[in-house]
Ligand code: SAH
C-alpha cells in the first residue's frame with residue numbers, strides 16, 4: 001500500500017487519536033515532539049499507513065525532528081512530496097511558545113514559555129567558559145513548598161509533558177542556532193574528537209553542552225515524562241547528549257531515586273540545604289516525609305554514582321538558619337558517615353519579594369566552604385548569574401506577584417496538607 005493511499009476522499013482527514021502523553025490541540029492535530037520513534041510509527045499506522053511504511057516514515061521523521069531540528073514537514077526532503085502534506089494535515093512539530101526572551105549582561109538568557117493550553121513556565125541558559133548549561137523546567141509550579149523557593153509559592157498548575165520538556169532543549173537549540181545545517185555531515189560522520197565516548201556531541205564548538213533539571217518543579221514527581229524526555233535528549237539518533245552532561249535535581253523524593261538511576265541514569269543532585277531535622281523540616285518540608293537519614297541512604301544506594309560521577313549536594317546559604325560552622329562540620333560528618341562520593345554546591349540565597357530569609361554574608365559562606373573543603377570535599381560557591389533578569393535556577397518566575405505573609409502561610413499550610 002502506498003503511503004498516501006488513504007487520501008482517497010478529498011479533504012477528509014482521518015482523525016488520529018490523541019495519545020495521553022500529548023497536550024490536546026484545538027486543531028485536532030497531534031504534536032510529535034516528545035514521542036519515541038515507536039509511538040510515532042504507531043500513530044502513522046493508526047492514521048492509515050501500513051506497518052512497514054509507518055516504521056520507515058517514523059525513522060525518517062524522527063531524524064528530521066531531533067537530529068536536524070526541522071519544524072516543517074515540507075523540509076523533509078527524503079520523504080515523498082505527496083506524503084509531506086499528508087503528515088502536515090495530521091501532525092505538528094511543536095515548540096513551546098516564546099512569550100518573552102531576556103538577555104542578561106553576563107550572557108545568561110531567560111525565556112518565558114507557554115504551553116499549547118496556555119500555562120507559563122521558564123527556561124534559562126547559562127554560558128560559561130567551558131560549557132553552556134540549560135536549566136529546564138519539569139512542572140508548571142511545584143506541589144512542594146520549600147520556604148526559600150519562589151516556585152514553591154505557586155499552586156501546581158500541572159506536570160509538563162515529555163514534549164514540553166524536550167521541547168525546551170529543542171527551542172534552545174533553535175535560538176542558539178545549533179542544529180546541523182542542511183548538507184552538513186551527520187553526527188556519525190563528524191570528526192572523532194567532536195563526538196564524546198557516549199556518541200554525543202562534545203563541548204567543542206557548541207554552546208549548549210549540559211542540561212540541568214533545575215527549573216520549575218520537582219522532576220521526580222513527574223517521573224515518566226521527565227524520563228521519556230531525557231531519553232530523547234540522550235538518544236544517539238535524537239539529540240545525542242551524553243548522560244554525563246545531564247543532571248537531575250531532586251528535593252529528596254526517596255522512593256523515586258532508585259528508578260532515576262535505573263531508568264534514566266543521569267547525574268544526581270540533591271537539594272539538602274540543612275543537616276538537622278528541625279531546620280530541614282522547616283525549609284524543605286518534604287523532609288517530614290523522607291528524612292535526612294533515609295535520603296542519604298538512598299544517595300549511598302544510588303547506582304551510577306562514583307568518585308568520577310559524584311552526587312551534588314545543593315545547599316542554599318540562609319543567614320542564621322543553616323550557615324554556621326557547626327552546620328558545615330555536621331555536613332562533612334554526614335557525607336563521610338554514608339561514604340558518599342559527594343560534592344557540595346553552595347548557593348547564595350536569591351531573595352524574592354515576600355521571602356522570609358536573607359542570604360548569608362560572604363564571610364559566612366567562605367567560612368562554611370572552607371570547612372567542607374578542608375575535609376577533602378569540593379565546595380564551590382555558585383556565582384549568581386543573570387541577576388539583572390532574575391534568572392536564578394529554582395527561582396524561575398517573572399513578574400513576581402507579591403503575596404502577603406498571611407497568604408503565603410495559608411498556601412504553605414494547604415500544600416503541606418496535600419503532602420500528607
Ligand atoms: N525541585 C528540584 C529542582 C528545582 S529547584 C529541587 O528542589 O531540587 C533547583 C535548585 O534551586 C534547588 O536546589 C533549589 O533548592 C534551589 N533554589 C530554589 N530557590 C532558590 C533561591 N531563592 N535561591 C537559591 N537557590 C534556590
Ligand code: SF4
Pocket residue numbers: 142143144145146149150151152215216217218251271394
Ligand atoms: Fe519545588 Fe524544588 Fe522549589 Fe522545593 S526547591 S519548592 S522542590 S522547585
